[in-house]
Amino acid sequence: MNCYQRPHLIIMIFNLVCMAALFFLGLYCSVCTAKRKPRSRRRKPGSASATALRPRKAAWVRHRVLALKEQHGLSHRKLADLFNQLYFAKTGVSVGRTWGRELLIREAHIALHRQRELKHSVPARQPNNRMWGIDTTCVTDGEGIQHIVLGAIDHGSRLNLMLLHLKRFNQWTLLGSLFLAIGQHGRPSMIKTDNHPVFRGRLVKRVLRWSGVGLRHSRPARPWENGYTERLFGTFKHSLCGYLIADAAQLRVALPAFQFWYNVTRPHQHLGGQTPQQAWLGIDPWTTAPRASHKFSAWGARLRGMVLRH
Structure with a gap:
């Protein structure tokens, strides 16, 4: 019988030949792969990944x-x-x-x-009267007029040393107010200010140098370097919200009330619960009982507290 008369037989033979060829090809590839040595993936000493950090820095x-x-x-x-x-x-x-x-x-x-x-670190306690921070701020009254307020704070005790309204702010008024505060509280070793032209004036530098007081300025555009004074003015502005200052006369009356409230009645967190006056005088409120106490209120009850007399 002619094979061309049975095409299904031809197809079967062709499939068997193809399957045998594929089997021997796979066997040959597996033998060649087993004989080949694996490629080393060790990284060169000078190479480094683009995203991985190498522990080379201390x-x-x-x-x-x-x-x-x-x-x-x-x-x-x-x-x-x-x-x-x-x-x-x-x-x-x-x-x-x-x-x-x-x-x-x-x-x-x-x-x-x-x-x-x-943010939450507690700064190291400094000795009292070693460094003062001095700065100015402005208060706007009911008529829209801005008034200059000069403030100073002791870095060690956080005592508000002065809070004065100045009609003019120049080197003479700065030195006059500063020496009045020095006469009342003693001479500091250093004064820290920002980069206002008055604070960097030649007259101020010479007079303070002759008086034995050092002068240090914060770097430009870094108000946090004079942070004690900025914190004082932040508390002052927060207390001033909602309390209308009519004119300069009312401002001059309101400033001593705030200074008394800040120094005497307001405990400070980084002083261990002491008020600035207690820290300045060296009074330990936990071992010394107060002799008398009375309530304090000012600025329409916006400033309230308890005054303890030791």
Whole structure:
């Protein structure tokens, strides 16, 4: 019988041949793969992943970079430049921009922890009358006229040393008010101010130098470096909300009331619950019982507290 008369037989033979060919091809490939040595995946010493952090920097470097980020809020480029300017000449350690960016991405939770630590950290207690903070603020009365208020605070006890209304603010009025406060509370070792032209005046520098008082200025655009005075004015402005100052005469009457309330009746958190006056006089309210006490109220009951007489 002719094979062409049975096409299904031809198809069956063709399928068997193809299956045999595929079987031998797979067997050959498996034998060749088993004889080939596996490729080494060891990374070269100079190579590095584009996203992985290599533990080549010391712990203090990472900690300091994160601290600079939280203090100044810089980008990773400026952060690397600032770190290198601060520490490269001294320690020989530098950081790159890519490394700084990867550090901020990888340790974002640590940066958040660091931010909370800096926010809630308690500053170290300073001796009384070592450094004063001085600054000015403005108060707007009912007629829309702005009045200049000069304030000073002791960094150690947080005592509000002066809170005065000035008709004119210049070097002479600053020195006059300052020496009145020095005559009442004693001479400080250092005075810290911002970069107002009056505070940086030549007359102020010379007179304070002759008097044996140092003068220190905060860096430009960094008001938090004079934070004790800024906190004093923040409390003052918050208490002033809703209390209308009609004119300069009422302002001059209102300032001593606030100063008394701030120094005598208001406990301070970072003083361990002491008032600034207690910290200034060295009175421990937990071991010394008050001889008398009475209530205090001013500014339409916006300033309230208890006066303790020791």
